[in-house]
Amino acid sequence: MDEATALKNCGYIMGVSLAEGCYGKVKSAYSNQYKAHVAVKIIDKKKADNNYLEKFLPREMEILALVNHKNIVKTYEIFESSDEKIYIIMELAVNGNLLQYLKSRGSLPEDRSQKMFRQLAMAMKYCHDINIVHRDLKCENVLLDINYNIKLSDFGFSKQCAYDEDGSILLSKTFCGSVAYTAPEVLEGIPYDPKVSDIWSMGVVLFVMVCDHWPYDDSNIQQMVSTQKMHTVDFRSKCVTSECKDLIIHILHPNVLKRLTIEKILAHTWMQSTNSESTHRKKAAECFQTVHQQEEQPNGSKLQNKGNNKTEAKSKATQCKNESKPDKEKWQGRKKAQSPNPITKGIKKGLKRD
Incomplete structure (x- = not known):
């Protein structure tokens, strides 16, 4: 058929x-x-x-x-x-993904970035609160609905977190996701807390939204990791408010113990409701103070699709081959469609497990 x-x-x-x-x-x-x-x-x-x-x-x-x-x-x-x-x-999601949107528009105003990033943070907080980690957060997996609201998608790398008898999260040991969005501890092969590595990826998404370029050059992964561990974030000539820079810098912290939690991200000064006009004036003032020190950048987005540059150039199954297998339960739906069926909210009741 x-x-x-x-x-x-x-x-x-x-x-x-x-x-x-x-x-x-x-x-x-x-x-x-x-x-x-x-x-x-x-x-x-x-x-x-x-x-x-x-x-x-x-x-x-x-x-x-x-x-x-x-x-x-x-x-x-x-x-x-x-x-x-x-x-x-x-x-x-009729308006495509975030990367496509940024390629067509360039960097977003901070008030718009704040609104969209808050929605992304709330989606990730929801996932983490029910012990689901995404592990492939990137602009291509952030979709936009008719009103340009964030819709997180693609749970192909996701998994439910496991905990030991003391209630501590079991660390992951596998490489999942795209290099440009991946935390240094993951790239180094150090056992890592997948919730904390998700937060790093959030920081990369925010950086791209406000800066219209990547925070790190992933053409040389070894050099990229060295730069990440130096806690160096290059905003170049983009005029970004000090509050936004502070948030990004503290999300992209190489020390996992100092990296912001989602709760602290949501409570950060930049994430609070702001007046668009006052934010614009403040940003303009900060840009005026620094623009003479910055090189002029040509117009147009500098973003390239990083989604296909995986931490290992292999299939999802191969990339995460070291991970323990889940339960043998498998989803099975209708074997053969016979007539139109109503769309129900959530997963269709007819789905069963073997």
Whole structure:
């Protein structure tokens, strides 16, 4: 059964391609019953290796069933066709991802960056509060809805945290994510707290939003780690307020014990409600004081897609091969679509575990 037919049998008209990955693709679709556009992630199990099928896919399915937050992409339905393809029906973020947005606009005003970063921080706090770590936070996985609100997506690297008998989080030992967003302790192969490494990635996202370039050059990973550990953050000629710089510097702290927690990020001065006009005046004054010391930069965004530069140039299954396997439980949906089914809030009740 081809993909268009499988979707049609469930009440969806397949649209255009939105993205493509190792084991699948994302397409747009239209629901006849609910008169709404959705995104469809299609995973071809025949193309996936066993490690992905036994570890990453069950994790992702389980986490999608758990998360429910206004700043996380909603999952409406999951089903499997007779030709071993899994269809994940999700909320469609019509304004693309954050990296695309920044490439078209350049750096964002701080008041807008603050609003969007607060939404991202709240989504991450929600995940961490229920012991879910993302492990692949990057601009490409931060989507934008019709009102340009943040929608966190792609839980393919995510997992639920485990704790020892004393209640301490078990440290991770694997390399997950994209190099440009990865904390130094992860790149060095040091056992790390995945919640703390998520926070580093948040700092990179904020830096890119306000500066329109990357905080570190990832073309030489060894040199990049050395720069990270020196706690050097190069804002170049971008005019960023002192409060925003202070927040970024304390998020991108190489010492995990000194790196800000999400609670402290949300309580930071820059994160509080600000008057747009006064913030603009303050930023303009600070820029006037320093602009004569800075080199003039050409117009246009300097951002390049860093999402494909993984910490290891291998599949997700290979990248995280050292991690302990989860329970053998596997999600299984409908084997064959027969008629249109209503979209329900959350995961479709028909899903079962073997």
